[in-house]
Amino acid sequence: MKDKPNRGAGKPTPRQSAAPKHSATRKRSDSARPAPVVAAKISPARVAAFEILTLVGQGKGHSDELLHSARTEVLSPEDRNLATALVMGVLRWQIALDARIRLLLQRPEQRLAEPVAIALRMGAFQLLHLDRIPAHAALSESVELCRAAGEPHATGMVNAILRKVAAAQKPGKRLHESVAAFAERLGHPQWLVERWAKAYGREAALAICEADQREPADGVMFVENGGDLPLIDDGSRLVAEIAAAAAPEARNVWDCCAAPGGKTLVLAKRLASAEVMATDVSPKRLAQMQARLRRYEYAERVKSAVVDAATSKDDARFDLILCDVPCSGTGTLAANPEIRHRLKVEEFARQAERQKVILAAALKRLAPGGRLVYSTCSLEPEECEQVVEAVVAGSDVRRLEVGPLIAQLKDRGVLRRDAELSSAVRDGALRTLPGVNGCDGFFAVVLERG
Numbered sequence: 001m002k003d004k005p006n007r008g009a010g011k012p013t014p015r016q017s018a019a020p021k022h023s024a025t026r027k028r029s030d031s032a033r034p035a036p037v038v039a040a041k042i043s044p045a046r047v048a049a050f051e052i053l054t055l056v057g058q059g060k061g062h063s064d065e066l067l068h069s070a071r072t073e074v075l076s077p078e079d080r081n082l083a084t085a086l087v088m089g090v091l092r093w094q095i096a097l098d099a100r101i102r103l104l105l106q107r108p109e110q111r112l113a114e115p116v117a118i119a120l121r122m123g124a125f126q127l128l129h130l131d132r133i134p135a136h137a138a139l140s141e142s143v144e145l146c147r148a149a150g151e152p153h154a155t156g157m158v159n160a161i162l163r164k165v166a167a168a169q170k171p172g173k174r175l176h177e178s179v180a181a182f183a184e185r186l187g188h189p190q191w192l193v194e195r196w197a198k199a200y201g202r203e204a205a206l207a208i209c210e211a212d213q214r215e216p217a218d219g220v221m222f223v224e225n226g227g228d229l230p231l232i233d234d235g236s237r238l239v240a241e242i243a244a245a246a247a248p249e250a251r252n253v254w255d256c257c258a259a260p261g262g263k264t265l266v267l268a269k270r271l272a273s274a275e276v277m278a279t280d281v282s283p284k285r286l287a288q289m290q291a292r293l294r295r296y297e298y299a300e301r302v303k304s305a306v307v308d309a310a311t312s313k314d315d316a317r318f319d320l321i322l323c324d325v326p327c328s329g330t331g332t333l334a335a336n337p338e339i340r341h342r343l344k345v346e347e348f349a350r351q352a353e354r355q356k357v358i359l360a361a362a363l364k365r366l367a368p369g370g371r372l373v374y375s376t377c378s379l380e381p382e383e384c385e386q387v388v389e390a391v392v393a394g395s396d397v398r399r400l401e402v403g404p405l406i407a408q409l410k411d412r413g414v415l416r417r418d419a420e421l422s423s424a425v426r427d428g429a430l431r432t433l434p435g436v437n438g439c440d441g442f443f444a445v446v447l448e449r450g
């Protein structure tokens with residue numbers, strides 16, 4: 001498991017909640033509401049998953065936060081596991097599930113009410129992807145969720161569709177599949193996967209989609225994992241290890257977009273005699289980072305503050321700056337499955353604008369001869385190579401190759417010798433791809449001030 005920060009999840013108020021109406025105290029005379037007997041037929045895990053999926057769909061919370069909130073604390077460990085599997089699984093497979101469900105509707109173009117759509121997705125996900133759930137439980141509890149959510153008229157349709165899903169064969173992988181076909185089969189927006197196929201090739205795009213549909217696994221890239229080091233994705237760790245290796249003698253280090261602090265911890269551990277300043281624009285995220293840093297003795301010396309890296313008037317100079325900018329996060333869809341449902345292509349240009357401002361401002365704080373690592377967890381060239389090109393053009397900053405730094409990390413026994421990273425270096429920059437390099441998709445480039 002990754003050492004997730006304590007996330008203070010926003011607790012939806014009863015008015016916000018689209019939870020199935022299963023109160024045991026509901027009056028029988030209220031015919032517009034489900035009878036209390038319905039509540040007994042739905043497991044607490046499915047009720048919680050339904051509520052969380054509703055909130056995520058309404059943009060009222062992030063799945064990870066909601067799955068670590070009071071909403072799931074009351075569940076038994078087994079129920080919490082099932083709720084997590086349902087929420088993350090439905091978010092990962094939603095596009096593929098909807099496509100399958102649409103084919104089974106009498107009128108495929110009809111728009112389903114959101115509670116009905118969620119009940120159907122949950123049922124279809126269990127039938128198609130969870131081996132240990134009996135089909136009758138997946139089916140009947142989805143029907144009851146639909147009824148309890150105030151959609152009793154749709155229960156017959158939910159029942160009929162899920163019976164057809166259960167009766168049909170599980171979707172198989174076809175030999176000759178178009179990019180559009182595997183994007184849908186693997187629950188991704190077609191436009192996004194077509195971009196990846198263009199940038200990285202069809203096979204890599206397929207590998208990315210497949211990796212995004214799996215639970216994130218523990219890392220295998222590094223010799224030492226956990227213990228004194230944070231358990232973070234290998235790609236994230238690699239960025240921080242490269243930054244530390246880029247300036248081993250650094251005395252002043254600035255992690256300018258630091259929260260929740262995974263890379264800060266690696267920097268503090270590796271650069272044991274450096275002063276490390278970790279800042280973030282978000283007070284809430286900074287507080288989460290501070291709580292996390294307190295768990296590591298060696299991070300006691302890390303100073304932290306709320307700072308907008310784009311507008312800070314401070315003129316202190318640093319030997320090493322890590323500029324791990326906010327981004328679309330398309331390299332992290334396995335851990336953040338809902339990103340794909342909200343993303344619009346315009347987002348990349350919007351992100352790029354603020355990334356350029358942050359990078360340009362951070363570069364001004366780099367001491368002569370100092371090094372800056374610009375990184376993202378995005379797969380999109382607009383947020384990666386193109387930002388660096390735009391900011392570095394005409395400046396006294398030059399790009400350094402990451403290949404030799406990766407080799408050094410292997411020589412020093414930090415990275416495993418057999419870590420397959422030759423394909424992760426493109427044009428001198430780090431470019432990891434999910435499903436290809438065994439970690440999330442990260443981009444990093446090392447810059448040096450003349």
Ligand SMILES: C[S@@+](CC[C@H](N)C(=O)[O-])C[C@H]1O[C@@H](n2cnc3c(N)ncnc32)[C@H](O)[C@@H]1O
Binds near residue numbers: 256264311325
């Ligand atoms: C990708 S996350 C950083 C992840 C972090 N480096 C880690 O490894 O745990 C980007 C962070 O940048 C912060 N951020 C966004 N705009 C910023 C700005 N103008 N100045 C400083 N931080 C900013 C966000 O609040 C977010 O915490």
